[in-house]
Amino acid sequence: MFRRFDPNGRDVSLPEDQWTDGMKSLVQFCKATHEEIFGEVLSVQYFKDPRGYLACYSRNSLTFNYRSIGKKKCSNWKTHLEYFMDLIIHEFAHRYGSSHFSEDYWRGTTKVGAKMALLLRAKPELLN
Ligand SMILES: [Zn+2]
Numbered sequence: 001m002f003r004r005f006d007p008n009g010r011d012v013s014l015p016e017d018q019w020t021d022g023m024k025s026l027v028q029f030c031k032a033t034h035e036e037i038f039g040e041v042l043s044v045q046y047f048k049d050p051r052g053y054l055a056c057y058s059r060n061s062l063t064f065n066y067r068s069i070g071k072k073k074c075s076n077w078k079t080h081l082e083y084f085m086d087l088i089i090h091e092f093a094h095r096y097g098s099s100h101f102s103e104d105y106w107r108g109t110t111k112v113g114a115k116m117a118l119l120l121r122a123k124p125e126l127l128n
Contacts, residue, residue, distance in 0.1 A: 022075035
């Protein structure tokens, strides 16, 4: 889990008043799908972090690294749907395990992928 302060003590969080409408809509999508899949509220934030990660998840908290992903991509996430679905499923699966090499984690990825597919079939309006 990456903290909002980098190793030099600099705050890397991106305040909500700097989020574009597209970024807000990505947050809403993540919150809604997380609540449907896990039955728990998710908090989402953006970091402008020079460390190279794209996103990170720890229990009920998701962070997008807007600096790595790119502002344009975050703002137009629906035109990069496969990219974001891949990223969100990857992150949500960390609920099952932190190590990418653990069986809990890789089983979690397919489980979350299945749940996400069925959810979006049942409630396609989540992508509106
Ligand atoms: Zn990961």
